Amino acid sequence: MTGSPVTALGSSRLGPAERAAAWDEMVREEYDVVVVGGGIVGAGAALDAATRGLSVAVVEARDFASGTSSRSSKLIHGGLRYLEQYNFELVREALTERSLLLQQIAPHLVRPVPFLLPTTHRVWERGYFGAGVALYDALAFQMGSTRGVPHHRHLTRRGALKLAPSLRKDAFVGAIQYWDAQMDDARYVMMVLRTAAEYGARISSRTQVTGFLREGERVTGVKIRDLESGTTGEVRAKQVVNATGVWTDDIQELVGGRGQIHVKASKGIHLVVPKDRIHSATGIILRTEKSVLFVIPWGRHWIIGTTDTAWDLDRAHPAASKADIDYILDHVNSVLNTPLTHDDVEGVYAGLRPLLTGETDETSKLSREHVVAHPVPGLVLVAGGKFTTYRVMAKDAIDAVVHGLDGRIAESCTDRVALVGGDGFLPMWNSRHRLAARSGLHVARIEHLLRRYGTLTDDLLRLIADKPDLGRPLGGADDYLRAEIVYAATHEGARHLNDVLARRTRISIETWDRGVGVAEEAAGLLAPVLGWSESQRDREIEYYRKRIEAERESQTQDDDQEADARRRGAPDIVPVTTP
Known part of the structure; x- marks a missing residue:
């Protein structure tokens, strides 16, 4: 934890144009590492690799953080109860990470x-x-x-x-x-991914891995399908990281067997x-x-x-x-x-x-500790662990990647890399009253934005300055500004209405109607950014309503089997296919 902070290189924007450019580049180039999985561990691995100077691609079959990484207790903690199990090293490690995240890496989040x-x-x-x-x-x-x-x-x-x-x-x-x-777990994942993008990572959601490229026994890349368009392609890589959480075994089966590690x-x-x-x-x-x-x-x-x-x-x-x-x-x-x-x-x-x-x-x-393994040459698996120690898991995974690469690769430096929005956060927070006066927003609105975006709040304020109507709160979800809905699509990789209401914001769990009442307004804001037709906008709203209805029904059932059956009544708006 010594040395000067690492300075970012490029743009952290993850909009539709950036996704299209990432896909085009991924199918043309060979990367040092391809990360499969856009949850917190995959995001952390991408950032660790990119800040070591490696070329990185990240593919996620669904939305970023759509699995475990948006549904946690939203705590950064040492695990007090693990002391009863005498697991002092796990607690010490987690508490060290807690201190880093609070004071250096993500003081805004x-x-x-x-x-x-x-x-x-x-x-x-x-x-x-x-x-x-x-x-x-x-x-x-x-x-x-x-x-x-x-x-x-x-x-x-x-x-x-x-x-x-x-x-x-x-x-x-x-x-x-x-x-x-x-912290807000899904927002945290997004900021890690955006930081990785700023250091050169190429990132694409709704991009499913359907198989692996092989040369003999060695894995040399992945086969991918764009679930939005149906386009298929191949991404060549010197090393592949499987960071898919509860889907770890599924990815292992694609490469030919589950191996010794199961989740x-x-x-x-x-x-x-x-x-x-x-x-x-x-x-x-x-x-x-x-x-x-x-x-x-x-x-x-x-x-x-x-x-x-x-x-x-x-x-x-x-x-x-x-x-x-x-x-x-x-x-x-x-x-x-x-x-x-x-x-x-x-x-x-x-x-x-x-x-x-x-x-x-x-x-x-069962163990909350993580494991890193090389099930076959060219493939690194990282599994287990907890959100708080994601950075350590990512470091260990990329350390394993480095062993399979030629040349001298730098050590991990993510303990000194502030996430986007973090550098300069405290001075900006101290200036929040001046920002409020200059923008015309109430200081409580500025504080809300600063706690979600840090210094990237400037992006939101520019949007509002250009279109003052975006400075109004959403009807029925007035904790959030209309600008935040637009920004989720232009900068934060949101592709669908559900991405925005369930993960870029928390409207789906913070309102009595679970976001149904705001769905039409939000979809109207997203449509021009994402190029939706009127029928696509209506489809997004209808899917969201059906998803909420299915969730509500599942929560009235007495057991897991019945609850699961009711929840399956609302299939994904972009289904993941069977390889």
Whole structure:
């Protein structure tokens, strides 16, 4: 973590023209490395490779971050509960990364967040958890890093109730408050990809790998299909990285067998409820019989989760059942003086953790650690891990790539590379009142933009200056400006309405109608940018409505099988094909 910051080279824009140019170049050139997968690990691998001076192409079959990387708890954390498993190295590594992300890499995207850990026994539990949290804080100082968050503190029941009046007095005897960090996971992935693009990576979504190029035993590239146009092509590469998360085994089968490393999917669901349903100035963490349950501040909302159950059904669209929702409500209500009901739930989302398979069938006991392997010459596999340590996973994967390349390749430098929007963020944040006066927007709007785009907020303000109508909030989703919808398509790789409402923004989980009411306005803003006809615009709106309807139906079903069947009632607007 020494040395001067690395300076970016080119443009980070990922619009329709950039996608078309990337495709044209990919099928003509040979790359040092092709990364398969546009989630956080694939994005991180692309950035690591590009900042070492390697030529990089990234292909993603769906939208960026459309799998696990948009459906997490949205926390950057060390994994407090792993201390109970004596996994000190994993926790230390994660806390080191937390400090880097907060202070150097993404100060515009990652923010400290407090949590209250209620205790139910006066002596042994306070000592037990207190020692664990103290160790958690101490580990954050390792490797010469600073925490970037306040120190933990012990609270009496009265002190805890001042912070969280919604807690039932008889549910706990005291509490410990500690700090971690949070981010918007899908937005974070987008910023990593845009940073990789700025250093020369070529990036294309809706681009499916249908097979591998081979010379004898060695992998020499991938066969691809543009799912938007049906065009096929080949991308030649010296090394290929499989960073596809819960689809890892599928990609391995394309190259001829699953190999020795397998990934098992574990489903975790989260509920979103309005901020006024829980009166608290801090997040809350609760122990359950299997794991932990977080109550996480999220703007004008709370995110509550998660579960941890095996899932072997549709991996593209894991479904939350009524049983999942009841499980979370039952556990959070055990400590609230005003219980939550199904009517309080604004949004629900389900995601899959890619876990390395172990000796037990209980997914909560499978490994969160990652592995990098060379299943065949020319192919590197990276799997497992957690969002917080994506940069370490990416570094390890590209280290393995480097072993297969000729010549002297630089060491990883991503611990010194700020993501786009991060350089100069603090001075710009300090100038937010002046920006508000100059732009005509309320300072709260400027703060919203700065926390999502950092210094790239200037891009949005230029859009609004050119077309003042884009400075208005969306009708029915007024946390977001109309400019953000346009920008998602012009700069952030969004190809479809669902990309924008579910990932570039969080309208699909933050509004009571889950974005249905804003779909028409948003589609109207996207249509001229993406060249949609009137019929295509109508198709986008209808697909989105059907997707929400299918999700709502799935969430009334009693088990996974029925929930999955209902969710499959809304097929993808751009289906991934069978190779």
